[in-house]
Amino acid sequence: MKRAHENKLRSGFELSSIQMASILKSLEDKVEEIRIRTNEIGNDMRQTRRALATIAKDQEITYLVLYCNGKSNQGIIQEISSAIGVQMTEKGIYLPYITFDNFEEAAKARKVFLYAVSGSGKSRAIMELARDKIEQFDRVIIVSSIEKNESVTKSSISELIDYVNEKDVIIWDNFPNGLFERDYDSASKILQLLGSHTIPNLLVSLNPSYLALYDKIANNIPEFEQMEVTYNEDRIREMVEQYGVLYGLKSSFLKNKKDLDAISKSLWHKQPIPLAVRMFFQEFLKNIDYPPDRLANELPLLGDYLAAEFERLRNSRSKQTINFLLALKLCYILGRDRTKDQIHSMMREIFGDDNKVSIDTLGTWAYLQDDQPLFAMHDATRNAVDFDSDSLIRIFDHLSQHLPEYQVPANQDAANFIGSNFTFTPIGRRSQFITSLKNLLDEHEFGFYFGFSLAVDYMLLDDKSKNAFLSLASQKPSFSYGLGQGFGWNVTRFEQSWEELISILQANDKIAESFGYKVRDSFHKLKPEFQIQLIQLSQQNRELMHRFGGISINFHTFSNEIKHAILELVKNDPDFADNFFHFVGECFDSMEEDLQNKILQLSTVSDLEENLGWSIGNVFSEMSTKSREKVLAFSTNRPKFANALGEWIADHIYHLDTQWLERILEFSGSNDRFSEGLGRGLGLWRFMDDDVEFWKRITTHGATNSNFAFGLGQGIAESFGVRNKEQFERVCEYMKINSGFANGFALGYGKKLFDKDYSQEHSMILQLASINDDFAAYLGDSIGQDYSDNTDDEDMKTITSIIKSNIKFGEGFALGIITQLSSNGEYNQSEIIQLLEENTEIRRVFLQEIDYFFEYLDPDIQEQIIFLKFYES
Helix, strand or coil, X not given: CHHHHHHHHHHHHHHHHHHCHHHHHHHHHHHHHXXXXXXXXXXXXXXXXXXXXXXXXXXXXXXXEEECCCCCHHHHHHHHHHHHCCCCEECCEECCCCCCCCHHHHHHCCEEEEECCCCCCHHHHHHHHHHHHXXXXXXXXXXXXXXXXXXXXXXXXXXXXXXXXCCEEEEEEEECCCCCCXXXXXXXXXHHHHHHCCCCCEEEEECHHHHHHHCCCXXXXXXXXXXXXXXXXXHHHHHHHHHHHHCCCCCCHHHCHHHHHHHHHHHHHHCCCHHHHHHHHHHHHHCCCCCHHHHHHHCCCHHHHHHHHHHHHHHCCCHHHHHHHHHHHHHHHHCCCCCHHHHHHHHHHHHCCCCCCCHHHCCCCCEECCCCCCEECCHHHHHHCCCCHHHHHHHHHHHHHHHXXXXXXXXXXXXXXXXXXXXXXXXXXXXXXXXXHHHHHCCHHHHHHHXXXXXXXXXXXXXXXXXXXXXXXXXXXXXXXXHHHHHHHCHHHHHHHHHHHHHHHHHCHHHHHHHHHHHHHCHHHCCHHHHHHHHHHHHHCHHHHHHHHHHHHHHHHCCHHHHHHHHHHHHHCHHHHHHHHHHHHHHHHHCCHHHHHHHHHHHHHCCCHHHHHHHHHHHHHHCCHHHHHHHHHHHHHCHHHHHHHHHHHHHCHHHCCHHHHHHHHHHHCCCHHHHHHHHHHHHHHXXXXXXXXXXXXXHHHHHHCHHHHHXXXXXXXXXXXXXXXXXXXXXXXXXXXXXXXXXHHHHHHHHHHHCHHHHHHHHHHHHHHHHCHHXXXXXXXXXXXXXXXXXXXXXXXXXHHHHHHCHHHHHHHHHHHHHHHCCCCCCCHHHHHHHHHHCHHHHHHHHHHHHHHHHHCCHHHHHHHHHHHHHHC
């Protein structure tokens, strides 16, 4: 009986197909287009993009909110100076401020990113820029404030963005301080996220420690005015004059124009920054009879000067001054109050020093904050305060016994300090210290960075401590992950203890996986015999193999033997190949042509063209013309590669000159998938750019290229940016005149239809769906593709209601869940079947659409659909 019913139903399916043939024929091209787009856009690439975005917006930060209402302007400025650690006075006298070269331009900008060396006055510049507009603000939001009190709030980046209103200013001094993920890509995404939202005022300065890597990080984010804090010779001369008056030297060399010019010129040529000028006067006051022009000419660079001065202090009889500065720096690291009593208490308990230190003996090393009795230090002077071996032994002997009393903050600074110096802990106290650290290791940021820094000197530890830490690594995921990355990053340090490192990797999968991820940056520095051993180990250890393919980032530097071994892994191991192609593009331009050809061909055999497209697209703007043309030619018949390449070229499109921008747009006219990826990438990462001429060029291109317009619409809908009325109206106007753009937007917007953050736009979206059949179908398709058992009941009621009133939306939703069913068990097949069994309306439209796709389904799914059809009939 069951078989008879099945046969009858199968013939029913054939009859249904015949009856619907004329309709399906007219829709065939459109349906096929939807199917190809939804399947081939590349779920992995989409998830990669979303993952990057999620990492950025979900990173947690701390911030302090200062309320302006009811306070004087000077009162607010004073609070800002305390929150970011700006010295405003010296010995009760207000310190003069000389604006940097581009101050006037910065004052006109809404979003500013400042960078410069230590001592340039970035923090003071941030405060003075805020002062210029202080009357416009209701609130000042200080990210990663040095103030640690009950007013500090912890939240994600996206929550902070939602919290900000049009009369707020965000100040982020010493960026990326406060972030857990501080690598270039994560920091760049954070800035893009902040730039792409309608934050009215944003003042950011770069931590000088990151200057070598991050000095151009905001260059490709047009919303930011990126400026280096510099001073021309006239400004340095003005500083010399004003500081001379401050230090009571009005009647000395300041009267002599020749001397004044000579001093200013010497300081300007040597290091034209405010702190160097102040250091000059500190030295001059010690040697009042020494010719000031010679002194200015002989003065070392600031960093060298401060290091030498600290060493001089250490070798003098000013032991209490050294201990005071060490204790003050330790207060910064361990989050202690920086009061005189607290500092003197630490001097006594750690260094056995009962002496009291007068503020007058500290010079420019430390100062009292103006509105409270807290000591502070400039970044440059704090960095010059150096813990020697003797002080570290004393500090860690003390911490090993008293750590719980300190309530150490679970942040990167504290973790790095304790982890990198743990070996100074007396061996007899290490077990106690490790026990005290257990709770801190549960904290994600502390656990990771402690592990990462501990790894550097791990092999110097005693066996008991090693075993204790390895035991903790099996219980504390963040610590394990950090320890593994530390081993990977510093792998060349372990060539003398190689067997021990290998045994650790074999014994702990989490350490092995994170080691595999980070060793990519150092693998090329290893001796060939160690490279071969790691390759062999990866074949035995799946966790190591999972991330090990990233070693391809330096593939061009390897010997032929190592290249051959790696390429064999690519051919035989999908996990390795996946990561290999994600990173090998970084060095593609440095490869010989034969090797380039081999990599391109191998990506087609491994079916990982998309990963290679992502990798090469990410560095396309840095490649030679010959390599660029080569990859464009390769993409002609490689749709997955082409789509990913276009999307990631878009992410760096501002690095291309005008000629190459036109070349890319021209090429997109002959390559549909490249065109769609390029459009989507521009929508994802460039929609909020203020470059009117650029966007005029892009939308003009979209008018003649439907694939590009489709991708552009999809990317804009998926991005974070469409969250203010003006931009959304601009999008809606463009949708009215460009159907390809509208359809792409619908496909990208679907999952936001139930996001309360976008509720103001929902009515306009549904209204457009009610009058535009294609838009409705793509919107439904997007929601269907994203359906899972996590879709709540209220949202399902909304979906069902829309299906009842909009047949095209229903057809699109059906196609979306059919796409999931045709993915051979990869997604939510059982949940979809259950939905079809329980929801009459969705089952009805689903069964109307399934005929065309039935043959692509797995036999088990086909059987369940047959019974659904029988049930419906």
